[in-house]
Amino acid sequence: MIRLVIVDDDAMVRTGLRLILGGEPDLDLVGEAGDGRQAMGVIADLRPDVVLMDIRMPGQDGLTTTELLLARPDPPRILVLTTFDADDLVLRALRLGAGGFLLKDTPPPKMIEAIRAVARGEPVLSPSVTHQVIAAATGGYEPRSPQARRELDRLTEREREVAIEVARGSSNAEIAVRLHMSVATVKANVTRIFAKLGTDNRVHVAMRVRDAGLL
Structure with missing residues (x-):
């Protein structure tokens, strides 16, 4: 069973993700948070395997939250969710060690497959934007x-x-x-x-x- 926490400031997005993931027998949605600060406590208490992390949030954003989480002992895998396919914040999250990122409009079967892959330690990128992200991520080198x-x-x-x-x-x-x-x-x-x-x-x-x- 893969334990999941959703972190997104949009309640409708969280509801949609619950509907997508709720019927999968190997996925256990154990909690959610509406911002990064709340997420820190929720994740510390529930110790999920994978966190679905929105990057753009008011207050403590997903980038800061990702960095703080990955600095902890035995951190969860972070799967970034975004509406932007080459968002600089997403690229920075990948450099910090996030397990990958998906667009929020990724078809449900692909999103479920990606969560399972990240839980196995196989970082993933949304197939439709893989090349753009890699090119942008390496552009400063x-x-x-x-x-x-x-x-x-x-x-x-x-x-x-x-x-x-x-x-x-x-x-x-x-x-x-x-x-x-x-x-x-x-x-x-x-x-x-x-x-x-x-x-x-x-x-x-x-x-x-x-x-x-x-x-």
Whole structure:
């Protein structure tokens, strides 16, 4: 059972999410909050596995809340929900270590699938905006950075191929098909890539791949 908390200042959004998620047998919506400050207490009390986090909220916004939550021991996974596909605040949240982000108009089956993936430790991006987000997130970096190339040199040839597919926004299943591997083998490669690059976030892998000039 995946324990969830919704953080959004719009009561209608929270109601809609309850309706979308309420019928799933493996999702347990244990609480919600209308702003970041309230969320800190709710999450401390309920200890959810995944938090659906709105970024733009009055008072303590979702970015500040994400940063504070991820600084705690054993933090929940953060899945950012937004109406903007290249919002600077969303990109900053990803850099802080948020598990991914989805547009609020993501179809319910895709949203449910994304929550399950994030709970498994597989960060996700909304498929419709993956390339825009990665491009914007890496826009401030020096292209073909020597540091990024040195980091990518730690990977084997196969791991590098997987890393490039990750940077393209491919899911593990899509990588398996394109590179003629099993999904389990892809997951093992992604785990090794994370370890070698010192991250647990697919977006950070994408940043390094782009900075190294491999995409």
